[in-house]
Every structure is written in C-alpha cells, then in structure tokens.
Amino acid sequence: MKQIGWNWLGILPFFAFALLFLVLPTMNIVVGAFRTPDGGFTLANIQGLASPRIIDSFAISIKISLASALLGCLIGFAMAAAVVFGGVPGWLKAPLMTFSGVASNFAGVPLAFAFIATLGRVGLVTMLLKQWFGINIYAMGFNLLSFWGLTLTYLFFQIPLMILIITPALEGLKREWREAAEVLGASTSQYWRMVALPILFPSLLGTFALLFANSFGAVATAYALTGSSLSIVPIMLFAQIRGDVLQDPHLGYAMAFAMIVVTGLANLAYVIMRTRAERWMR
Amino acid sequence: MKRFWSWAAIIFGGLYFLLPLIGTIEFSLRMRRGEYTLDAYRSVLNDAAFRQTFSYSVIMALATIVLGVLIVVPTAYWVRLRLPRLRPVIEFITLLPLVIPAIVVVFGYIRLYNTSSILPLTGTASGTNLLLLFGYATLALPYMYRAVDTGLSTLDVRSLTEAAQSLGAGWVRIIGRLILPNVLGAVMSGAFLSFAIVIGEFTMAALLNRPAFGPYMQLLGANRAYEPAALAVIAFAVTWGCMGIMQLISRLFGVRRTAK
Numbered sequence: 001m002k003q004i005g006w007n008w009l010g011i012l013p014f015f016a017f018a019l020l021f022l023v024l025p026t027m028n029i030v031v032g033a034f035r036t037p038d039g040g041f042t043l044a045n046i047q048g049l050a051s052p053r054i055i056d057s058f059a060i061s062i063k064i065s066l067a068s069a070l071l072g073c074l075i076g077f078a079m080a081a082a083v084v085f086g087g088v089p090g091w092l093k094a095p096l097m098t099f100s101g102v103a104s105n106f107a108g109v110p111l112a113f114a115f116i117a118t119l120g121r122v123g124l125v126t127m128l129l130k131q132w133f134g135i136n137i138y139a140m141g142f143n144l145l146s147f148w149g150l151t152l153t154y155l156f157f158q159i160p161l162m163i164l165i166i167t168p169a170l171e172g173l174k175r176e177w178r179e180a181a182e183v184l185g186a187s188t189s190q191y192w193r194m195v196a197l198p199i200l201f202p203s204l205l206g207t208f209a210l211l212f213a214n215s216f217g218a219v220a221t222a223y224a225l226t227g228s229s230l231s232i233v234p235i236m237l238f239a240q241i242r243g244d245v246l247q248d249p250h251l252g253y254a255m256a257f258a259m260i261v262v263t264g265l266a267n268l269a270y271v272i273m274r275t276r277a278e279r280w281m282r
Numbered sequence: 283m284k285r286f287w288s289w290a291a292i293i294f295g296g297l298y299f300l301l302p303l304i305g306t307i308e309f310s311l312r313m314r315r316g317e318y319t320l321d322a323y324r325s326v327l328n329d330a331a332f333r334q335t336f337s338y339s340v341i342m343a344l345a346t347i348v349l350g351v352l353i354v355v356p357t358a359y360w361v362r363l364r365l366p367r368l369r370p371v372i373e374f375i376t377l378l379p380l381v382i383p384a385i386v387v388v389f390g391y392i393r394l395y396n397t398s399s400i401l402p403l404t405g406t407a408s409g410t411n412l413l414l415l416f417g418y419a420t421l422a423l424p425y426m427y428r429a430v431d432t433g434l435s436t437l438d439v440r441s442l443t444e445a446a447q448s449l450g451a452g453w454v455r456i457i458g459r460l461i462l463p464n465v466l467g468a469v470m471s472g473a474f475l476s477f478a479i480v481i482g483e484f485t486m487a488a489l490l491n492r493p494a495f496g497p498y499m500q501l502l503g504a505n506r507a508y509e510p511a512a513l514a515v516i517a518f519a520v521t522w523g524c525m526g527i528m529q530l531i532s533r534l535f536g537v538r539r540t541a542k
C-alpha cells in the first residue's frame with residue numbers, strides 16, 4: 001500500500017502543473033459558458049451564440065479553415081507523391097522534409113509580414129505582375145486582407161504539415177500491393193483508385209481534420225495581417241478578452257467553448273482516422 | 283508524363299514557398315528609395331524596444347525549456363518505470379495543448395488568476411511573468427514530452443535504475459546524472475522546438491500584457507512599412523537556426539544509437 005502511494009507521489013508535480021495551468025483554466029471557461037452572472041445554470045449563453053455577428057464569424061472561420069485544409073492536403077499530397085514515387089531525383093526529399101519542418105513552425109506575426117511584403121499593395125509579386133504582365137491584381141479585386149488572402153497565407157504552414165504527415169504514409173504503401181495489382185491486370189489509375197487511395201483514405205481524412213483545427217485556432221497570423229478588419233472567431237475572441245466587445249462576458253465564454261468544441265471534434269476525427277490508418281501500416 | 287506532373291508539383295510548390303521569402307528579403311532592403319540598403323535592419327537593431335523585447339523573450343524561452351525539462355523528464359521516466367498503465371492518460375494530457383487553442387487557455391488564466399482570486403498572479407508583473415512562463419510550458423509540453431518519451435524508449439530504464447540503485451544512488455542522482463544525460467539528444471531537440479515556438483509567441487503575451495517579442499513585432503507591423511519585413515527575416519533566421527540545429531542533433535544522436 002505504501003508502495004502505491006510513493007508511486008503516485010512521483011507524478012504529482014506533473015498533475016499539479018497540468019491541473020493548475022491547463023485543465024482548471026479550460027474548465028473555468030467551459031463552466032462559465034453555462035452560467036448566469038449570479039452563478040446559476042443556463043443555456044442562454046449558448047443560445048446567444050446564434051446572433052448574426054457570431055454566426056458570421058464562425059462561418060468565415062470555418063470557410064477559411066476548410067479551404068486552407070483542402071488546398072493544403074491537395075498540394076501537400078502532390079508534392080509528397082512527386083518526391084516519393086514521381087521520378088523526381090531522390091536528393092530532393094531531404095531538403096523538402098527539412099524545409100517542411102521549418103515552415104510548419106513559421107506561423108504567427110512574421111508570416112503575416114512575409115505575405116504583406118510579397119502580395120500586399122506594394123509587395124514584390126504584386127509589383128512584378130504589374131510591371132511584367134500588366135496585371136494589377138488589386139484592380140481585379142484581390143485583397144490580402146480577405147478570405148483568399150488569409151487562405152493563401154495559411155497554406156504556408158498547412159502544406160508543409162501535410163507533407164510531414166503524409167510522406168511516411170505514402171512510403172508505407174507496400175510494393176507488393178502494386179505488383180499484385182499489376183499481375184492481376186490493373187492499370188495505374190485502377191491501382192490508385194481501388195487499392196492505394198482506399199488505404200490512404202483514413203490518413204488523408206485524418207490529416208485534413210488536423211489541418212482544419214490548425215488553421216481554426218490560428219490567432220497571431222490573422223491578427224497581424226488584418227488587425228480586426230476580418231472578424232474570424234479567434235480575432236473576435238481576442239477583442240472580447242481585451243475589451244468585452246460583445247458587451248456580455250458570458251457570451252465570450254460561450255464563444256471560447258464553441259471554439260474548443262470545433263477544434264476538439266476535428267482532433268477527435270484525426271485520432272480515429274489515424275488508428276484506422278495504422279491498421280495497414282504494420 | 284508522370285515525371286512531368288511531378289516536376290510541375292515540385293516547381294509550383296517551390297515557387298509558392300520561395301516567393302514570400304524572396305519578397306520579404308527584397309522588401310526589407312527597399313527602405314531607401316532607389317537603392318538596396320540595410321537601413322531597415324539598422325533601424326530595427328537600434329530600436330531599444332527591439333532589444334528589450336527580444337531579450338525578454340529569449341529569457342522566457344530559456345526558462346520555459348528549464349521548466350519543461352524539470353516537469354517532463356522525471357514524469358516520463360517515472361511513468362515508464364513505475365506506472366506504465368498510466369501512460370495513455372499522461373500522453374492524452376500532454377496532447378491537450380494541441381487541441382485547446384492557446385487563446386482559450388490564456389482566457390482561463392485571466393479569469394482564474396485575476397486580482398480578486400485566491401492566487402492573484404496577474405496582480406503583479408513578476409506574477410504575470412510566472413503565469414506566462416507556465417503558459418509557455420503548456421505550449422511546449424506536447425513537443426517536449428514526445429521527444430523525451432521517444433528518447434526514453436531507446437533505453438532499458440528498469441535495468442539502468444536497478445544498477446544505479448545497487449550502487450547506492452538516490453532518485454535525484456538517478457534522474458540528474460543517469461537518465462538526463464542519456465536522453466540529452468531528445469531533450470535538446472524538444473528544447474530547440476520550444477525555443478522556436480516561444481520566441482515569437484503572440485497571443486498569450488499580448489493578452490497578459492507582457493513586453494514580449496511577438497506583441498512588439500505586431501505593433502511595429504501596424505505602424506511601420508519596411509522594418510516588419512526585416513523583423514520577419516530575422517524571425518525566420520531564428521526559426522531556421524533552431525530547427526536546423528534540432529535536426530542536426532537528432533541526426534547525430536540517431537547515428538550514434540545505430541552505431542552502438
């Protein structure tokens with residue numbers, strides 16, 4: 001009995017840390033979302049989320065996250081597939097993976113600066129397009145501080161994350177499966193459609209969910225890029241914490257709670273899909 | 283045909299990643315009209331606020347690494363040695379910071395540790411620094427824990443511990459002189475990743491009102507034209523440096539492991 005007590009004592013610091021600085025603060029927000037100002041239970045805060053302003057912010061956030069996750073998956077998959085079995089020289093793989101490791105961590109304020117310097121009104125690419133081809137993207141309606149601008153910027157960390165996760169999965173496709181399919185007379189497209197993609201499907205879907213959560217919770221990049229001109233969920237929550245712009249603290253907790261629900265569901269999808277994907281990778 | 287599409291994907295992707303980097307460098311040199319100069323860098327480096335916030339964040343990053351090591355190494359070791367059944371629980375907790383957005387966690391801090399609470403950390407500057415430090419430690423937790431746990435998996439923790447105990451070593455000595463040196467490579471790679479994350483972190487520092495590098499960059503970005511590009515280049519160099527060293531370390535230690 002004494003032994004068991006000692007065993008638990010060894011991880012007490014960790015549990016104290018996790019409880020004080022991770023679990024309790026989160027619980028506090030979650031509980032606050034279901035409370036009236038005088039402490040009673042209520043669902044009114046959650047119902048309050050149905051105001052047009054908050055619904056709009058969730059809609060645009062979800063749209064940006066879906067678009068950047070989808071494009072990130074497609075482009076990242078294409079690049080990883082090109083390196084793994086596309087006939088591109090093998091020495092390209094190591095630098096691509098190293099670069100992906102760096103770029104997937106290069107989010108936040110500096111990333112916003114990089115895109116302003118590139119695609120802003122006087123950015124390099126904007127100017128070159130104007131000088132070389134006479135194309136003025138801003139006259140054509142492009143704006144960096146918009147849905148597409150933000151999506152394009154987020155791709156800078158989304159694509160590398162996809163490459164990092166999907167490359168091992170692609171390398172896990174066994175040569176025997178392809179050979180078996182070829183022996184049975186399958187064409188390349190049939191092999192992909194009926195063998196490779198169904199095997200990869202859980203990995204793809206799981207990574208998609210992870211990328212979705214990744215961009216949904218991104219605050220710094222969006223804030224440095226747009227200030228508060230584009231009210232996506234994290235920006236609105238940021239303004240709410242700073243100055244109670246919703247004029248109801250409990251509505252703020254409800255919003256934070258809804259944010260946890262979205263990222264939580266996306267991560268749950270990732271975990272479930274990854275367990276499925278691993279069945280094939282043994 | 284397949285090769286053509288492969289090259290197309292690589293070149294298209296490569297352009298997408300290279301253009302912003304080139305664009306940022308070019309923009310950062312454009313401060314003086316008509317010629318390329320390092321004026322923007324000079325202006326940034328001569329700014330007292332840059333030096334103050336940058337050193338603040340460096341100190342915070344180093345403190346985060348120390349705190350992270352102190353929390354993670356004994357825990358991961360102890361769980362492997364004595365409580366293997368708890369491993370999934372611990373792993374789940376360490377992954378929570380990836381699920382709960384940092385902005386929600388810091389929102390909770392502000393409510394839980396405000397001046398009218400039992401533990402009024404946000405009441406004083408040093409208390410808020412401490413709170414931010416713990417916040418950063420939660421951000422680093424997933425990376426630190428995974429790195430250290432992977433490092434431990436290459437050791438026979440039980441035999442090492444029994445050998446040390448039979449020679450009369452106590453727990454502090456076992457963890458400090460035996461386990462830590464053996465997982466140093468893993469700890470270092472976790473440490474550099476934590477450094478890269480903390481040095482430019484914006485959300486927590488901004489909402490806790492601390493003079494860190496992330497909020498400074500944001501403020502400069504809202505008020506200046508060319509200096510932000512110079513800052514982005516500096517920040518990218520720091521990230522690149524951290525990740526490069528990390529990969530180098532894991533490669534070096536990886537080689538040594540297989541050579542054994």
